[in-house]
Each structure stands twice: as structure tokens, then as C-alpha cells.
Amino acid sequence: MSIQPSLQRGLTKMSSIFLVAAVLVVSVLGHSTGMPIASPGWDDQDFFRYCPPSRCSKDGPEVRFPLQLETSSSSSPCGATCAKLACSGQDVILLHPLLGPCKVTAIDYSRATLIIIPLVHSLSPCPLQKLISTNLPDDAYLRCPLYQATPGKIVQCSREFTPSSTTQVDDDYIIKKAADYIVGPISCFSNQSQFVYLVIARLYMYALPLDCKAISNVLIPMGLTDTYGSTFKQMSERIISFAEITVSWDGIPSNCRKCERDGQSCAFSSQRNQTFCIHNRPHGSRVKVIAATSSAAAFVVLLLTVATALYHSLKTRYNKEIHLKVEMFLKTYGTSKPTRYTFSEVKKITRRFKDKVGHGGFGSVYRGKLPNGLPVAVKMLENSTGEGQEFINEIATIGLIHHANIVRLLGFFSEGTRRAVIYEYMPNESLEKHIFSHDSNITRQLLVPEKMLEIALGVARGMEYLHQGCNQRILHFDIKPHNILLDYNFNPKISDFGLAKLCARDQSIITLTAARGTMGYIAPELYSPNFGGISYKSDVYSFGMLVLEMVSGRRNSDPSVESQHEVYLPEWIYEKVTTEEELGLTLETTQEEKENIRKLTIVALWCIQWNPKNRPSMTKVVNMLTGRLQSLQIPPKPFVSSENHPMS
CATH class of the missing domain: 1.10.510.10 (Transferase(Phosphotransferase) domain 1)
Incomplete structure (x- = not known):
């Protein structure tokens, strides 16, 4: 018997709604601040007097906190990112350690992103070639988030291949097809004896033929995916030709982005040593903001209440179906094998779960003693997932076999959503603890x-x-x-x-x-x-x-x-x-x-x-x-x- 797919999907959706609603409440009612920067003192209202916005040209992007142009003093608190910006004529230039000088065409402060175009020699047949031999200190990616978003890697294979549509890759905990993250062969790199591909850095070499090897010394900064509407293949085409890409300076407190989304500007308080929002709208609009915030908070609380009630309803139905599945298995399994205990008997065996000796992926393990005095280990399947399958697996396999080198199952317990397995006690614990x-x-x-x-x-x-x-x-x-x-x-x-x-x-x-x-x-x-x-x-x-x-x-x-x-x-x-x-x-x-x-x-x-x-x-x-x-x-x-x- 399998759990209804529609019920599982409903439970998953309600979990998502519950989480989103909780986040909304926090975002509406909360306001995080704080980023210490050594600086000279000034009053908060004077921030833009000391750190005014600047441009390299009339129509160019505005540069302001947390960014700053390198024409300012390097010790000034007018900037709080690792992005090095400077003017070159009427252009804003970002000095990127891998891509080199890049023209900044737009800055989005609410998303903490820059749209850049790497500047390369017009006669270069393959701009990406320079990144193969480039070296970068190991901690550069930790020091500057600008280089971290969706990194790629250049690999070389001895033959051309078509990526399998069934091979999977783990991308931010979401399983996706590896074929969507392999681009190539790149014509300006490849010839009859070697074929060069650009792949996502999270890709394991398992997804590639055995003759492939990585040839780039650094991770290629691909830009941002999904959230900003670009797929990995689209970004690959842009980075191969050094076209326009999006990078992020995300690494400063998130309240700076929140300031921008709320129609305000982000600034730094030298007295409180933290960032804060400055109102750049008429004060009369503050009443409208408060009213809108209150309405939004009330709506989110209502949504959270409804989502909670529906979640518990679906969860109850889900647990009942799992219980029915387990009971049907135990009925088929029979009662002549390891002893089935009640919850009260398990509590007595473990002396009310007094002696906890370990914790695994499925729950906690307690030391106990059977009525005949035999020491045992009781594993409570607290974190049980997968429709009770791990419990069924334990009983259906180890409960039927006896071998000197396989732990012996002495009993089990199953009531409602609570389940446990009872083993012979192993006093010297696991091999891992000794290795x-x-x-x-x-x-x-x-x-x-x-x-x-x-x-x-x-x-x-x-x-x-x-x-x-x-x-x-x-x-x-x-x-x-x-x-x-x-x-x-x-x-x-x-x-x-x-x-x-x-x-x-x-x-x-x-x-x-x-x-x-x-x-x-x-x-x-x-x-x-x-x-x-x-x-x-x-x-x-x-x-x-x-x-x-x-x-x-x-x-x-x-x-x-x-x-x-x-x-x-x-x-x-x-x-x-x-x-x-x-x-x-x-x-x-x-x-x-x-x-x-x-x-x-x-x-x-x-x-x-x-x-x-x-x-x-x-x-x-x-x-x-x-x-x-x-x-x-x-x-x-x-x-x-x-x-x-x-x-x-």
C-alpha cells in the first residue's frame, strides 16, 4: 500500500505556505541592522554630506553606499563591499580579479547586483582562454562574495559526447538534469583531438566521460541563475563571448536591500557603528506606510492561522495512512518472529528513556534491559520519513536473519506515528568512534x-x-x-x-x-x-x-x-x-x-x-x-x- 500522492503533495505545499507565511511575518515586523565599520564620527542626518552619491557621467549608474568610487579615501566608511569601482572617462569600471576590467551598465541596490560587460581586446578569438591559466588565492571566494554566484568550471575531453538527460546533479539541494549544466563543445577551444566544455562547478565528474579533466585553475564567475531569470546555458553563452552578465555584492547586512525595496536609502551610523535606512520621501507618506504595514501584517497572520489548521489536518490524515500501511505489513509479517512490545513496555525497558547512548539519522538510541535481564538498545524512529519504509525495512530484513556478524533484532514497537526497534546491546559502540x-x-x-x-x-x-x-x-x-x-x-x-x-x-x-x-x-x-x-x-x-x-x-x-x-x-x-x-x-x-x-x-x-x-x-x-x-x-x-x- 502506498500513500496517496495527492495527499503528499498537499502536505508539501502546506509546509511551504507555512514557511513563507512565517518569513513574511518576520519581514513585516522585523528590522535587522548592524555592520561594524571603523569610521570618524558624524551625525546620522549628515551621512550624505560626507558620502554623497556620485556618477561618472550624467546618464551613467549612480554609485552610493554600500558602493563607492575608488577616488574616495580607501579608509572611508562610504563603501562596505569588496567591489572596486572607478571612473574611466564616462564609464563606471569594476576591476574584477578574474574577468579583468568590466564596464558597469546598471546597478540594482534592492537586489545588490551589478550588470557588467567584461572589456577584452577586440582581436581576441576566445576571451575565456585567459581564465584557464589564471590563479586566485584560495580564500578569495570567502573574502568577496562578488566572485561566488553560480561558479563554472572548464573541462577538456578527448572525444565529443552528448550529456545524458537521465544523469542528475545536486544544485542547491534540488535535483536537476546534468544535461542542463553542461555546455559545449566550445568551438574556439576545441579541435579534432580535444573537446572543451563549460560545466557548473557543483557537477560531479560522475556525470562526464572518464577521459574528461578540469583544466581551469579557478571557478568561472558565471553570474546569477533562476532568481533573475537566466538559465545556466544562457549565462554560459554570455560568459563564453564575454557579453553582459550579472554579479552580486551580497555580503553586507540584508537591511540595506530592504531599505531600497522600501523606497529608502541605506546609510551608515558612525555613532552606533551600524547601517540604517534614511527616508528620502515626504514625511506625510509615513502614515500611509504604517497603515500598509499593519494591513499586511494582519493578512499574513490570518494566512498563517489558516495554513496551520490545514497543515495539521493533512498531517493527521497522512499519519493515519502510514500507520495503516505499517499495520498491514506487520499482519503479513506474522507474530512468530521478534516480540512486539507496547509503548508502556518500551518505557519500562528504557526506564523512561533515561539513558540515551546515541543519535542517528532516524532518531535517538537508548540503553535498556528486557525483563529477563538482557541489555538492549532501543532505537526510536523519531525522524521517520518515507511513509514508514525505514521501519518496514528493518523488520523485513534483520528480523528474518541470524548471523554472527549481523546485529540481532529482539523486538519492535508500533503505535500510531511512534515506532521503535529493539536490538541486542553493543557495549563498544560503533567502529567509527574507534577509527x-x-x-x-x-x-x-x-x-x-x-x-x-x-x-x-x-x-x-x-x-x-x-x-x-x-x-x-x-x-x-x-x-x-x-x-x-x-x-x-x-x-x-x-x-x-x-x-x-x-x-x-x-x-x-x-x-x-x-x-x-x-x-x-x-x-x-x-x-x-x-x-x-x-x-x-x-x-x-x-x-x-x-x-x-x-x-x-x-x-x-x-x-x-x-x-x-x-x-x-x-x-x-x-x-x-x-x-x-x-x-x-x-x-x-x-x-x-x-x-x-x-x-x-x-x-x-x-x-x-x-x-x-x-x-x-x-x-x-x-x-x-x-x-x-x-x-x-x-x-x-x-x-x-x-x-x-x-x-x-
Whole structure:
């Protein structure tokens, strides 16, 4: 049974209305200020006496706060952006570090944007050529938002190709077709042996053929999309020919834009050290403004009230249908498997949820004890989405199987919108906490080479059972250190089957409506069909990434790393293996331990091959881990180089 699509769409729309209404209330009733700038003192009403608007010509755009012409003192508080403007004859010129001098044709203070035309030599056959070799400090994009809007990247391929209309790209959390973000080949760059394309910088190299590589050292400032009516392809055509583009200086307090939208001007108070609005209309209009504001606020409050009532009504119907779906599954599932508990029994097991031991994507985990004294972990599915599917997945998969390396499901609970699963308790928590522990003593005690091999082998055997040992093949789709739990003896157990999928054992390829898993562990074919079909080999890729993190002690995708020049972990490890260098572990190791580390690393590199056909099955992985190092061959390079990795 599936939830009615119309009900889901209605609930989504009401959520949007609720959010918009809340924002409107804040925007009508609120007024944010504040941006400290060191400056000499003057009265607020004298601001335009010290910082008057200026023009380079009678019909040219007016330059005023927060912009200023460079003819003023550089220490003056008359400007508050990184945009460097100056007069050249009768033209206003913006000095852009990438595009060079640009003529400013218009300035929109209410949107904080400038429309510019890059000035290039008239004989230049390909103006964009200069940006390939341009360099820019890594922090330039942080210092000046002028260069950030919708960045592009120039890539070079050895053959011409047509972008797939099915490949998807994540653009500001909205999934769109990658074909809309790939433009080319660019005629003035390309020839018979190379084809050059302009792509959005958020595009992963998964969407391009394997022979493509990035050739520009900096992100190309494309201008603004969508909000101002331009598509990526339209902006690409303009930037390729250096035609008119729109850039933003957005980086100052938003109340400056609000001043302009309200028919006022933005100014700076040297006494209060913050921006403020100056009325540039007759004072008699203030009464009209107050009346209009009051009416708007009353309308928004009414809209918010109606939206809230309708939202709760739809939410109630939605939850009832999910509950019915779960109950129908449990009726089909039967009662002879793990015990079903009531909410009062779950409260008693957890001592009223007193001992919280963790928190995951679907909710909180509490320690408890069954009536027979057995310690358990109770996972409350508080953040349940997807029509209760993660709960059904857990019960339908882990509830039917028993294996030494798979966590055991002991019971569950489902009443209304509240659901929980009850597992055997794992006292040593997750493998992730030990790999990336800040306590070096814990790491030294656990992750010695022999123990790493035991853990990898245990996980591999558990995955082999999921893929080959059950009546139906179980694909986990979220293998990662966080989901590998350790028992009293540090034996690994696979957990968290919320994203799992059942399929026939003879079914080699499956279909998914969207990629699932955790960034950094998701196989390439889940992003793009160009890499092959989705199968049990997708789990093998995740296992390989897990092992690489374990042997190196590094995350393969660290969100705290800001440098775009950070070396991709698999590439770094592959270089070490091919040159027979050690991975830099701090512990003193014997020759046997070094061989175990090398064996783990080579097996992991086989597992993360981008072509699924080149990855071994988990049965083969178990044989490789239990066999001799000398029988293992070093795999081919399993990735594109780091400069071509993800451009995001």
C-alpha cells in the first residue's frame, strides 16, 4: 500500500505556505541592522554630506553606499563591499580579479547586483582562454562574495559526447538534469583531438566521460541563475563571448536591500557603528506606510492561522495512512518472529528513556534491559520519513536473519506515528568512534593490524551472508563505520537496515528511484548509469571505502577540510601502495603486521573500482582476506585524479 500522492503533495505545499507565511511575518515586523565599520564620527542626518552619491557621467549608474568610487579615501566608511569601482572617462569600471576590467551598465541596490560587460581586446578569438591559466588565492571566494554566484568550471575531453538527460546533479539541494549544466563543445577551444566544455562547478565528474579533466585553475564567475531569470546555458553563452552578465555584492547586512525595496536609502551610523535606512520621501507618506504595514501584517497572520489548521489536518490524515500501511505489513509479517512490545513496555525497558547512548539519522538510541535481564538498545524512529519504509525495512530484513556478524533484532514497537526497534546491546559502540577517536590510547588498543583484519573479515562475512546466504538477496546500501557495531569482544556486527532493499538472488541489476546511502560511501553507479547498473556490487564499493578509512585513520570525505587542493584519500593510498610506502601509522609494526595492512589496502582498492564489473563479490573478498598477500595483484587506478574528482 502506498500513500496517496495527492495527499503528499498537499502536505508539501502546506509546509511551504507555512514557511513563507512565517518569513513574511518576520519581514513585516522585523528590522535587522548592524555592520561594524571603523569610521570618524558624524551625525546620522549628515551621512550624505560626507558620502554623497556620485556618477561618472550624467546618464551613467549612480554609485552610493554600500558602493563607492575608488577616488574616495580607501579608509572611508562610504563603501562596505569588496567591489572596486572607478571612473574611466564616462564609464563606471569594476576591476574584477578574474574577468579583468568590466564596464558597469546598471546597478540594482534592492537586489545588490551589478550588470557588467567584461572589456577584452577586440582581436581576441576566445576571451575565456585567459581564465584557464589564471590563479586566485584560495580564500578569495570567502573574502568577496562578488566572485561566488553560480561558479563554472572548464573541462577538456578527448572525444565529443552528448550529456545524458537521465544523469542528475545536486544544485542547491534540488535535483536537476546534468544535461542542463553542461555546455559545449566550445568551438574556439576545441579541435579534432580535444573537446572543451563549460560545466557548473557543483557537477560531479560522475556525470562526464572518464577521459574528461578540469583544466581551469579557478571557478568561472558565471553570474546569477533562476532568481533573475537566466538559465545556466544562457549565462554560459554570455560568459563564453564575454557579453553582459550579472554579479552580486551580497555580503553586507540584508537591511540595506530592504531599505531600497522600501523606497529608502541605506546609510551608515558612525555613532552606533551600524547601517540604517534614511527616508528620502515626504514625511506625510509615513502614515500611509504604517497603515500598509499593519494591513499586511494582519493578512499574513490570518494566512498563517489558516495554513496551520490545514497543515495539521493533512498531517493527521497522512499519519493515519502510514500507520495503516505499517499495520498491514506487520499482519503479513506474522507474530512468530521478534516480540512486539507496547509503548508502556518500551518505557519500562528504557526506564523512561533515561539513558540515551546515541543519535542517528532516524532518531535517538537508548540503553535498556528486557525483563529477563538482557541489555538492549532501543532505537526510536523519531525522524521517520518515507511513509514508514525505514521501519518496514528493518523488520523485513534483520528480523528474518541470524548471523554472527549481523546485529540481532529482539523486538519492535508500533503505535500510531511512534515506532521503535529493539536490538541486542553493543557495549563498544560503533567502529567509527574507534577509527576517528581523539583518544590515541583507545585507537592503539583496538586498531592494531591483526584486529583490523579481524574486523574487516567479520564485516565481509556478514555482507556475504546478506548477498548470498538468505532466501532473498539483501542489499544494505549504507555500509559505513558508523553502522558497524562492536560487541564485548570487539567482534563487528552490521546494523541499521533502514535503507536496505530485498531482491531475488538471481537478480543482477535493480532499479532505484533515487540514490541512497551516505556521501563518501555511495558507489558511482548510484549517481549515474554511465558507470553501470546498481547491484550488490554497490555494497562492495562502500565496504572498500570503510576499509580504507580503517587502515589510514582518515575520513574519505571530511566536511571540515576547506582546501580544494586536499588529496582524495583513495588516490593518496593508491600512490602509497604502488610505491610500496607505509601509510604512516604511528605504531611500531612487525613484518607480518605490515603485510596485513598491505593486504587490507589492496583488497579495498579492488572493491572501490569505478566499474562495478571489476569489483569482487564479497565471497571473493573473504577469500582474498584469508589468503596470502603474494597472491594479490595491485588493481588498476580505481578513480579519476583528484583534480577531476568532485568539483564542489
